[in-house]
Amino acid sequence: MTISSLNEHDANSNKYLRGKYSICGVGETTYLRGSTQSTRSLATWAISNAMEDAGMKSDDVDGMLSYSGNDSTFAPSVAGDLGIRLNFYMDVHGGGSSIEALIGIAMGVIEAGMCKTVAIYRAMNGYSAVRIGGTGARSAAPILGDQIHHRAYGWQSAGQMFAPTFLRHMYDYGTTPEQVAAVKVAHSKHASNNHKAYYKKRYTVEEVVSSRIICKPLHLLDCCVETDNATCIIVTRTERARDCLNPPAVIQSVVGRCCKPRSDMHYQHGPISTVAGHYARDILWPNAGLGPEDVDITGSYDAFTFTTMLQLEDYGFCKKGEGGEYVSNGTIELGGRRPNNTSGGHLCEGYTHGMNMVIENTRQLRGNVDCSCPIDKNGRRQHTYNYKEGGCRQVKNAEVTANLGWAMPGTGSAMVMAKDHR
């Protein structure tokens, strides 16, 4: 047998654990600026909320994964505080391409019999300590070896590093600032219906493109918010998740830290206006047995308005080069064909390195998003599906979601989830 004959991504095969694992609990802290507490304290807050959401006790969780850029607290301390005895833990380095990848790792670890249930968390004081925008300690750190090729040129923050890709996309395909600004318009509309969002104000295209320029093509309002918070997602077998308090969000497919031929800034390979989704989609969709047309809600990472657009394009939600049109024609807004980041995402709700978009899609699939719609006597929210300011955030008949995580143009992760139909 040759390697190519193994048919690695056979859509008819269940060997990739399609449907076998689910998200059974989600939780977060308040999205804050000035948390006045440690990342350890934030982590225990979010994990407690996720366990409560799942209806789990300390004995029910025996695995833990976390990720950070050396700005968090490792799992053993956090687990100990919560009375959780771990059979497995790992703390990994990483940012926006982590959560979908770590969900895949959690599935593999449980499948290997190493533990039964994994709580994944990201705790960060991204505004008051290690600032995500790169100012403060990060910008003052000594410049070593390979970093000389960029940091010595004043090329360091995420926006600065991604800017050549964003500008080149405008050049290659005629993408306009107004088209991309529509991402902020959509996400701010969603955030206005989310009491948890740090920024709840709705914005117009004109307001985005007339806000001050940070680094071309990014205006202030093209950039995400910096916040202090922790977030948690609990993964277990679907059979077990069905015993939890809320319906499972069933994982159909994961792809993690998928890279372009060079993931660094060398740019030798391929057009720089193409991002990692170009490669990740060939694993994501066949493994899920679904395609972009089957998806009701997307969670395309919005570190910047441009990252949302680039990923939706390279994962195949529109043709290459038509991302500007796709994000500005109403498709990605609540009430549109396929809303993106219905919580307001990183641009408005809070910055969590991808976690809040998975949390939101989990709640969407449960049909129980925490908007201001009234709750009936059975504790069930009666959604109006009226998306006026301060109104509903639930997508009607949400069956399939796709999360598209971004670390940098060359590295991404993704996940498809579906509503449980037992």
Added chain:
Amino acid sequence: MPIEGDYMGMILTIEDLDSENRDFFRYCSKKEFRLQRGKQSGLLRYPPTTACPWTRDRESEWIPVEGKGTVHSYVEVHHPIQPSFKDKVPYMIILADLDTQKGQPTEHEALRVAGNLMTEDGEFVSPEIIKTVGIGTRVKLIYVQVTNEFALPHWTIDESAEQPFEPWRYPQEGSNLINFRKLDMSSSLCFLEA
């Protein structure tokens, strides 16, 4: 001993074991732009790496390369992040395709070299000069000395080269303009084919 230098108030360090970067920046201090060429592939690469990405060959030699190219994309920073750049805004980071090996080994590949847009004397350029540079501008390398054994390569406008009539720039020049110069798609596409 590591090579260490103060550049614009930033401490830049190349460790002893980082022989690839050490060699690269040492050549720059002699105003030589040299890149590693894989012995098996015969292909150049940038920045310095420990093996040839096309053959995994760990043997390479440092080949002098002409420091001329075309702006492929750029960064124009208006809000500084690093303290050393606070009084430099707006400043530009150029990502230029070297003429050498452009389009090889495949169509979209090029040796894309980063550096700030500088004057020929190695000073940051004025905002007026920045407004004349965009995708398509012809540029050449210059060097700014950090220590006597370490220099940084930077880009400057190649005054001797034929320049495009209007290099592509982000359509909004100021920070508070709403009325953009409309993108002329036909000329933009011509550029793509050029």
